Amino acid sequence: MLRVKYLSEMEKIEYLNLWIGFKRAVEGRTMVWEKLDECWKEVFRQSWESYKNGTIPVGAVILNEKNEIVSKGRNVGYDSKCNHILAGTAMGHAEMLALMQLKKEEHPNIEKYKLFVSLEPCPMCFGSIMMTGIKDVFFAATDGTAGSSVLQDITEYIESRGVRVTKESGDMEVVQIVLQTSRGKFTPVRKSIETWEGEHRGVVSFGNKLHDENYFKIAIDNNIDISEIYNGILKRYYSESLQNAYSNVASI
Numbered sequence: 223m224l225r226v227k228y229l230s231e232m233e234k235i236e237y238l239n240l241w242i243g244f245k246r247a248v249e250g251r252t253m254v255w256e257k258l259d260e261c262w263k264e265v266f267r268q269s270w271e272s273y274k275n276g277t278i279p280v281g282a283v284i285l286n287e288k289n290e291i292v293s294k295g296r297n298v299g300y301d302s303k304c305n306h307i308l309a310g311t312a313m314g315h316a317e318m319l320a321l322m323q324l325k326k327e328e329h330p331n332i333e334k335y336k337l338f339v340s341l342e343p344c345p346m347c348f349g350s351i352m353m354t355g356i357k358d359v360f361f362a363a364t365d366g367t368a369g370s371s372v373l374q375d376i377t378e379y380i381e382s383r384g385v386r387v388t389k390e391s392g393d394m395e396v397v398q399i400v401l402q403t404s405r406g407k408f409t410p411v412r413k414s415i416e417t418w419e420g421e422h423r424g425v426v427s428f429g430n431k432l433h434d435e436n437y438f439k440i441a442i443d444n445n446i447d448i449s450e451i452y453n454g455i456l457k458r459y460y461s462e463s464l465q466n467a468y469s470n471v472a473s474i
């Protein structure tokens with residue numbers, strides 16, 4: 223292990239993170255999907271549904287104060303077959319579809335609800351979440367272009383609404399970036415990919431690799447469940463990245 227000392231501090235951290243991810247995804251007794259909370263499983267089911275329908279893979283779920291799922295939505299921005307009123311519009315975002323199902327009279331406790339989404343909310347969705355009164359928002363992947371967590375305290379009014387936006391674990395972000403990278407033909411996704419090229423370069427190239435292999439097309443043709451796809455992405459991502467990192471260390 224003497225060779226490890228030639229790694230930079232950043233490389234050491236990256237190597238360690240990959241190793242921890244590998245242990246979790248490949249050697250764990252329970253697969254990573256099975257460890258997700260039910261709301262996150264539903265978020266990724268929605269995201270995969272969008273992918274299958276040819277649009278940007280993003281899913282959203284809203285829980286009430288008893289932690290029951292009261293609403294869910296998926297991106298329909300490029301879904302030509304969907305007959306939802308927002309399908310094919312710039313407003314067809316997962317959060318919008320989930321939020322517009324909640325009538326005020328039927329949800330008097332909406333201020334205690336939580337929203338979960340696979341991609342950081344854009345300004346439109348952040349604004350809509352804020353106006354409904356929902357205060358807790360959790361997302362899986364950062365969006366370096368449209369992501370609007372920074373709006374939380376931009377004006378006195380917005381700050382007074384008390385929306386808290388929190389980023390969740392790295393595994394979910396890996397899966398979301400891989401799925402979205404495979405939909406790089408859409409301009410907004412391409413812009414997000416550019417921002418991921420920095421911190422998540424390895425994830426983006428892995429996403430491109432799976433896309434070139436027709437990994438997702440084969441999954442759709444064979445009706446593979448998102449639980450298997452989720453576990454499969456992480457298992458391959460961590461084992462291949464670790465292998466690459468190891469060969470870099472070994473070649474020093």
Ligand SMILES: [Zn+2]
Nearest residue numbers: 315343344347
């Ligand atoms: Zn949005």
